Structure formats: structure tokens, C-alpha cells
Amino acid sequence: MQGNGEHHANDRVWRAEGFASPFDQPAWFDLLTAHGFAGEGRADAYGEAEDTSAWLPLKAEKAGQVTGLTNWYSFSIRPLFSGGDRQDAALDDLFHRLRTQAARLSLYPVPDAEREILAAALRAAGWWVDALPKGDRHWLDLGGMSHDEWWQSRPGALRSTVKRKAKKGVVDLEIITRFDPAHWAAYETIYAASWKPEEGDPALLRAFAEQESTRGSFRMGLARIAGEAVAAQYWTVEDGTAFIHKLAHVEDKVKASPGTLLSAALFRHVIEVDGVRRVDFGTGNDAYKRDWMNRHEPLWHIEAFNPARIAAWSPALKAFVRPALRKIS
Numbered sequence: 491m492q493g494n495g496e497h498h499a500n501d502r503v504w505r506a507e508g509f510a511s512p513f514d515q516p517a518w519f520d521l522l523t524a525h526g527f528a529g530e531g532r533a534d535a536y537g538e539a540e541d542t543s544a545w546l547p548l549k550a551e552k553a554g555q556v557t558g559l560t561n562w563y564s565f566s567i568r569p570l571f572s573g574g575d576r577q578d579a580a581l582d583d584l585f586h587r588l589r590t591q592a593a594r595l596s597l598y599p600v601p602d603a604e605r606e607i608l609a610a611a612l613r614a615a616g617w618w619v620d621a622l623p624k625g626d627r628h629w630l631d632l633g634g635m636s637h638d639e640w641w642q643s644r645p646g647a648l649r650s651t652v653k654r655k656a657k658k659g660v661v662d663l664e665i666i667t668r669f670d671p672a673h674w675a676a677y678e679t680i681y682a683a684s685w686k687p688e689e690g691d692p693a694l695l696r697a698f699a700e701q702e703s704t705r706g707s708f709r710m711g712l713a714r715i716a717g718e719a720v721a722a723q724y725w726t727v728e729d730g731t732a733f734i735h736k737l738a739h740v741e742d743k744v745k746a747s748p749g750t751l752l753s754a755a756l757f758r759h760v761i762e763v764d765g766v767r768r769v770d771f772g773t774g775n776d777a778y779k780r781d782w783m784n785r786h787e788p789l790w791h792i793e794a795f796n797p798a799r800i801a802a803w804s805p806a807l808k809a810f811v812r813p814a815l816r817k818i819s
Contacts (some may be wrong), residue, residue, distance in 0.1 A: 491646070494774045499661055501702075502543065502572040502573075503572055504516060505570060505788050506568055506569070506570055506571070507568070507577065507603075507604070507607070507693065508603060509729050509731055509768070510728055510729040510731075511565060511566065511728060511729075511731065511733060512698075512707065512728060512733060513564050513565050513566055513567075514568070517701055518557050518698070519547040521694060521697055521701065522559055522560070522694075523559075524562060524697075525693065525694040525697070527549070527560075527561045527694075528549045528550075528559060529549035529550055529551050529557070529561070530549070530550040530722065531550050532547075532549060532550075532559070533548040533591075533592075534546065534547050534559075535548055535551040535556075535584050535587065535588045536584060536587070537580045537581060537584025537585070537586075537587060537590075538580055539574075539576040539579030539580040539583055540576055541573045541576070541580075542572070542574040542577060542579065542580040543572045543580055544569050544570070544571055544577065544580035544581045544583070544584045545569065545570045545571070545572070545584075545742055546558075546569045546570075546584060546588075547567070547570075550597075551596075554592055554593035554594060554799060554801050554802075555593065555595075555596070555749040556588075556592045556594070556595055557596040557597070557598075558596070558598065561596070561690070561691070561694075562690050562721075563681075563690070563695065563735065565627075565696070565733065565770060566604075566789075567597050567598065567599065567600060568600065568601065568604045568608070569581055569584070571759055576686060578683045578807045579597045581607075582614055582615060583607040584616075585611055585612050585615035585617065586615045586616070588615075589615060589616060589617065589796050589798060592796060593795070593796045593799035593801040593802040594731045594793075594794070594795055594801070594805060595612075595617070595793070595794040595796075596791070596793050596794075597791070598624060598790070598792070599611075599624070599625060599773055599791075600621075600791070600792050601627070601787075601789065601790075602787040602788055602789070602790065605621055605790045606791070609621050609792060610625070611718065612792070612794045616796075616797065617794040617795060617796060617797075618794065618796075618797055618802075618806050618810070619792065619793070619794050619795075620793045620794075620795075620806075620809045620810060621790050621791070622790065622791050622793075622794070623788035623789070623790060623791075624776065624788075624789060624791040625773050625774065625785055625788070625789040626773070626786060626788060626789065627770070627771070627773060627786070627789050628771040628774075628775070628779040628780065628783040628785070628786050629768060629770045629771060629785045629786075629787075629804055630768060630769040630770075630782065630783045630784055630785065631767070631784060632757070632761065632767045632768065632769075633767075633770055637756065637757070637758055637761040641757075643746035643784070644781060644782070645781050648782075649749070651747055651750055652747075652748040652750060652751060655747040655750070655751055657749055660715055660746050661713050661714070661715055661716065661720075661747075661748045661751050662714045663711065663712070663713055663714075663755045664711065664713075664714070665709065665710075665711055665755060665759050666708075666710040666711070666712065667708060667709060667755065668703055668708060669699055669700050669703035669708055669710075673712060674696060674699065676712060676719040676722060676746060677710070677712075677722035677724065677736075677738065678692060679719065680720065680721060680722045680738045680739065680740055681718055681722070681736075683740045683741070684738040684739055684740060684741060685741050686738055693734075695724075698735075707727050707728050708726060708728040709724075709725040709726060709756065709759070709760065710723065710725070711725070711752045711755060711756045712752075713739070713748035713749070713752040715746060715748065720739060720740040720743040720746075721739035721740070721743070721748035721749045722736075722737075722738055722739075722752075723736065723738075723749075723753065723756055724736040724751055725760065727760055727764045727766055727812065730765070730766055730767045731766055731767070731770055732756075732760040732766045732769060732770070733768070733769075733770045733772065734769065734771050734772060735772065736768065737749060737753075739752075747800060753782065757769065757782070758767070769783070773789060793805075793809055795809070
């Protein structure tokens with residue numbers, strides 16, 4: 491499926507429909523591949539329509555099955571385009587070509603805005619399609635609001651906490667815009683002492699941070715108490731959006747609210763200094779995200795089955811019939 495796809499991908503400027511993200515870059519998919527997240531190997535799919543190209547980064551799973559090239563750090567998977575403005579036709583060609591090579595396709599997490607586009611293109615290309623909500627995305631749409639206007643719209647308890655804890659002057663905050671090994675070592679120490687589960691792939695996350703620093707999109711916050719680093723956050727900024735990738739704080743310092751103060755400082759920085767209009771909190775429905783964000787939508791898991799392949803019939807039957815039987819019972 492890939493052929494000289496890697497050469498093809500890296501020789502072009504790719505863009506997603508709508509706003510760009512760090513997960514719409516060839517370098518991100520190369521990182522996932524280099525760190526062992528490409529399953530049985532890359533299986534990227536391509537389509538063409540006149541001067542427009544479409545690219546969907548995929549990995550091979552078991553025989554005949556391909557899935558979006560993602561891991562737990564990914565906020566989304568969606569088609570990327572280069573060249574002209576015939577994206578719909580190029581995507582249609584991509585899914586027609588993919589039917590000659592795969593029995594089953596799985597994509598997750600698919601943003602809500604892309605769900606109907608992908609499902610319609612797959613159906614038009616002859617796939618059987620099942621799209622189910624799976625997980626959540628919280629994000630902030632500033633619209634025309636300034637930082638102060640947005641902050642006044644946040645819950646009173648949050649604003650009160652930030653005001654009281656900042657007034658005490660216990661927590662020192664630092665915003666960093668370039669990767670530094672010492673700062674990253676402090677983040678890893680904080681993460682190890684936090685409530686978080688063991689990091690999935692710290693080497694990949696570090697390589698991602700170094701890569702984003704090279705692109706100029708790296709943002710990091712550190713909070714210290716009496717010189718000791720007790721909270722850290724890793725963000726990036728791109729195309730008018732800030733992306734919140736990792737948060738961690740030392741659990742026994744929580745009374746000083748270093749994580750909350752650090753979040754408030756980073757929101758102010760990306761809104762007032764970087765001029766973002768959106769902040770994306772990624773996947774997950776953690777309750778605290780609602781305090782900071784004003785938009786919520788589902789993420790989607792799209793399963794597509796190729797009726798020309800017998801191997802697709804049984805999983806398709808399970809996908810479409812079992813939910814109907816549950817409703818009946």
C-alpha cells in the first residue's frame with residue numbers, strides 16, 4: 491500500500507481541512523514509526539484528483555486489516571491534502587484504491603467535524619461503514635473574547651482558587667518556549683512523583699517535544715515551591731490553537747495548587763502572547779477540563795468493511811447486527 495509513499499509524503503506540503511495540528515505533520519507519523527507504533531508496518535493510502543493529492547497515514551494490523559497510525563498521544567487521525575482544491579475527489583479516489591488492498595479499516599480518534607465527511611466518502615467508495623462515539627474532546631473557543639473576558643466566564647471557585655493561591659506567593663512560575671534537557675528532566679521527575687500512571691513512551695514524548703521546539707511551537711510551564719519543581723505542563727501552539735499534551739504535579743504539594751496556577755499562567759501566555767483563539771485539551775472527559783473549556787464534543791471510531799472481501803463479512807455482521815439485537819432485547 492505504501493510503495494514509495496514515504497518519499498511521496500515527505501516531499502509535499504500537507505494540510506488538513508480546517509485548523510492544523512502537530513498530528514497533521516509527516517514528522518509526527520515518522521516519529522510513531524521510529525518508536526515502534528506502526529504495527530506490522532506502514533500501509534499509507536493515497537488518492538489523486540487532477541492536481542490534488544490525499545494521504546491517510548495507516549498501519550497494517552493482521553492480514554487485510556489497516557488502522558489509523560496513532561497512539562495514546564494522538565488527538566486525531568484524519569486525511570491530509572496537498573496541491574489543489576479537489577479534496578473530495580482525491581479522498582474518493584483514496585478509498586476506492588484502498589478497497590483493492592484491504593478488507594477492513596479502523597480509524598480513531600476521528601474529530602466530530604470529520605466524521606460525516608469520512609463516512610460519506612467511504613460509503614461512496616463502496617465500503618460498509620459503522621461510526622460510533624468513543625471518548626470525548628474538550629476545547630476552548632475564544633471567539634472574540636480577550637483573556638480577561640474568558641477568565642470572567644470561568645467558574646467562580648476556579649477564579650477564587652487562583653486568586654487566593656497566587657496572593658500567597660508560595661509558587662513560582664516559569665513559561666519556557668524552547669526545549670531544554672534540564673527542564674525536561676524536571677518534568678520527568680515530577681511525572682514520576684505524580685498521580686499519573688507510568689508514562690506510555692517517555693522517549694517518544696521527549697522526541698516529540700524536541701521536534702516541536704525546532705518548529706517553534708513548543709511551550710512548557712514549570713511551577714516551583716522553594717526552588718523545587720512541583721508541577722509541569724507541556725503544550726504546543728500552531729495555527730491559532732494551543733494543544734495541551736501533558737500535565738503533572740507532585741501529589742503532596744497539591745494544597746498549594748501549583749498545577750492550577752500553572753494552567754492559568756499558560757492560558758494567559760498562549761492567549762495574550764501567542765494570540766491563539768482556541769485551546770484543545772485533547773482526548774478524555776476528565777471533570778476538571780470543564781472548568782477551563784467551553785466546548786465539548788464526541789470523538790468517533792469509524793469501522794469500514796470491504797464487501798468485496800469475504801474476510802470482512804463476519805466482523806461486519808458483528809458490528810451491524812449485534813447492536814440491533816441488543817435494542818430488540
